[in-house]
Each structure stands twice: as structure tokens, then as C-alpha cells.
Amino acid sequence: MTQIFIGSEALAANQVNRYQLAKTHQRVFPDVYAPPGDLTLLDRTRAAWLWSGRKAIVTGRAAAALHGARWVDPDIPIELNFTNNRSPRGIVTHRETLLATELTCRDGLPVTTIPRTAFDLARRGNPRRGIADLDALANTTRFSVNDVLSLADAHPHLRGVRRVPSMLDAVDAGAQSPRETYLRLDLVDAGFPRPQTQIPVARPGGRWYYLDMGWPEILVAVEYDGEHHRTSRTAYSIDAERQDYLMSVGWIVVRVLADHQRSDVIRRVRRAWDARLHRAAS
Structure with missing residues (x-):
């Protein structure tokens, strides 16, 4: 971690002089400095806390990262x-208002607890982005929805509190990236039943494949492929073998890339659904 410090404190302690502060360090926030170089999110979070005079509590997405x-x-x-x-x-x-039970410490920084962090993520900003952030927090912490809802009861007048239940209802800890979250939400918005995530499929040797999302009852899955699937020859070979096996045991797998249009993805999934339902009816 980069050494972040308050400039006026360092000057008073003769740890740096004004020339060094101006020429050999970068200003992160007012009176908060760091050595030259890229800063991590933790570095920036610590710098923000120092800017507050060590009085603030870290909340929101930065808290989720902590x-x-x-x-x-x-x-x-x-x-x-x-x-x-x-x-x-x-x-x-x-x-x-933050109650004492809503505060904790991570990496030496005061931060909202996991339930309070989830509560704030559910209340603020763009709903789709908020669900992706909640998915990421749930994936790591498996937070209790009931614990978060109890905070809504304790803070009934905070902005955005009314949308908290619906936001939590949309959360899925099985999402492995924001892209997967957005893909799941697009499918639901298009009228498909909410897909199950991380669907286990047994394969030879007592091992398992896990499908990003889908509907096991009709053996239709949708998977988001990151860039490494196209740029890595090894990943491409493994994916091809995996796809062949899933087809051999009856799965239809719709694969989605970042540059695919939403309308095209929905059409392809609907075609897979129609093919499977037609087969079941015949």
C-alpha cells in the first residue's frame, strides 16, 4: 500500500519540506499527499479519510470494497x-445518522458494517448499477437480507429507503461480474422467468461444470464470455470442449459477448426457449 499522509502534519514534524511536498509527491486531496505513481482504491479511500481529519466513516461502494x-x-x-x-x-x-451497531473497522479505516453498506447501496444511485454492486457484495459476504431490511425499519425517513426491498429482491450472489448482473436483469426485463445462477452440471470423473445462469427445467443456459475467452488459446480450447459436453447432455447454451446487442441476445434466448418448448410439446 502507498504511504498516504497529511501534508501539514508532515511539515510540522519535519518529515518533508515544502519543496519536497510540491516536487516529489502528488496531491491526492487538499492537504493529503502520496508518492508519485498509481493509487489503488484503498489508497484513495485512506486519502479521503485523512482529508476528513480522520473523522469520517467510509460508506457506499468504497465500503463494499473494504x-x-x-x-x-x-x-x-x-x-x-x-x-x-x-x-x-x-x-x-x-x-x-449512523448507529453504533452500524459501524466497524476494515484495513484500519472506520467503515459501515456489511448490512449498512448493503442498505446504502440499495438506496443510492442508478438501480442497475446498485444491483450489480449488491451482487458483488453478496457474492463475497452472503449478507442477510433480513439484517438489511431491519435497517430500513430503523431509518424510515432516509432518501431511497422505499426502494430497498425491491432492490434486495433482485440481488443474486451467484453473479460473477457486473456484466452477468446486467445480462440477468435484461433477461428478466424481457419477460423471461428469473434465471438460476451457477447451475451445477455433473461431468465425468466426479467433477462439475457451472453455468452462469439459466433454466435447468428446460436445459437452457445463458453465459457471458469475457475477453479472455477470445484472446487466450487455452481458454478457447477449454470452452470448446465444455460446450461440446453440455450439448451432448442436452443443454442449449447461448453465449454472450460484450459487443453483442441486447436485442440480438434476447432473440437468441427466445429462440432457444421456443426450440425447447416445441420439443417438449411434440
Whole structure:
């Protein structure tokens, strides 16, 4: 981890002089500095906390990352619960009641607990992005929906609280990336039943394949393939062998890439459904 520090404190302790501060360090936030180089999300989160004078509580997506959630963009604004309406670029502040039971510590930083973090993710921002963030947190922590709902009862007047139950109802801990979350939501929005995620399929030797999502009752699956499936020859070979086996045991697998149009994906899935239902009816 990069050494983040408060500039005025370092000057007072004669750890650096003003020339060194200006020429050999980068300013992260007002009076908060770091050595040159790329900063991680944890670095930026620690810098934001130092900017607050070590008084703020880390919330939102940065809190989710501290709890181990993956797929969090390192360049996101850092959300803090802190009484300051003039936050610098890269920091977003909230002034909300946090109970003692909603606070914990991760990596030496004060942070909202997992249930409170999920509660905040469910209330704020774009709903699709929020569900993806909740999926990522659930994938890592398997948080209790009831624990989160109890916070809605404890804070009935906070902005966005009314949408918390519906957001939690859409969460699936089986999502392995935001793209998988968006794919699942697109399928539901198109009228398909909510797909099961991480579907186990037995294969020879006592091992298993796991399908991203689908409907085991009709043996139709939908899988999102990341870029490595096309750029890695080994991954491509393994995928081909896997696809052949799944077809041999009756599965129809619709494979989706990042550049596929949503309408084309829905049409392909509907065609797979129609083929399977037609076969069942004949």
C-alpha cells in the first residue's frame, strides 16, 4: 500500500519540506499527499479519510470494497459520512445518522458494517448499477437480507429507503461480474422467468461444470464470455470442449459477448426457449 499522509502534519514534524511536498509527491486531496505513481482504491479511500481529519466513516461502494467486494472501479468517488458540504472532486459526503451497531473497522479505516453498506447501496444511485454492486457484495459476504431490511425499519425517513426491498429482491450472489448482473436483469426485463445462477452440471470423473445462469427445467443456459475467452488459446480450447459436453447432455447454451446487442441476445434466448418448448410439446 502507498504511504498516504497529511501534508501539514508532515511539515510540522519535519518529515518533508515544502519543496519536497510540491516536487516529489502528488496531491491526492487538499492537504493529503502520496508518492508519485498509481493509487489503488484503498489508497484513495485512506486519502479521503485523512482529508476528513480522520473523522469520517467510509460508506457506499468504497465500503463494499473494504468488505471484499470485487469488481469495484478504482476510480469511483469515495463516499464518506461526514459533515462537510464542500468536498473536493473525488469525494462525496453524506450527513446521515449512523448507529453504533452500524459501524466497524476494515484495513484500519472506520467503515459501515456489511448490512449498512448493503442498505446504502440499495438506496443510492442508478438501480442497475446498485444491483450489480449488491451482487458483488453478496457474492463475497452472503449478507442477510433480513439484517438489511431491519435497517430500513430503523431509518424510515432516509432518501431511497422505499426502494430497498425491491432492490434486495433482485440481488443474486451467484453473479460473477457486473456484466452477468446486467445480462440477468435484461433477461428478466424481457419477460423471461428469473434465471438460476451457477447451475451445477455433473461431468465425468466426479467433477462439475457451472453455468452462469439459466433454466435447468428446460436445459437452457445463458453465459457471458469475457475477453479472455477470445484472446487466450487455452481458454478457447477449454470452452470448446465444455460446450461440446453440455450439448451432448442436452443443454442449449447461448453465449454472450460484450459487443453483442441486447436485442440480438434476447432473440437468441427466445429462440432457444421456443426450440425447447416445441420439443417438449411434440
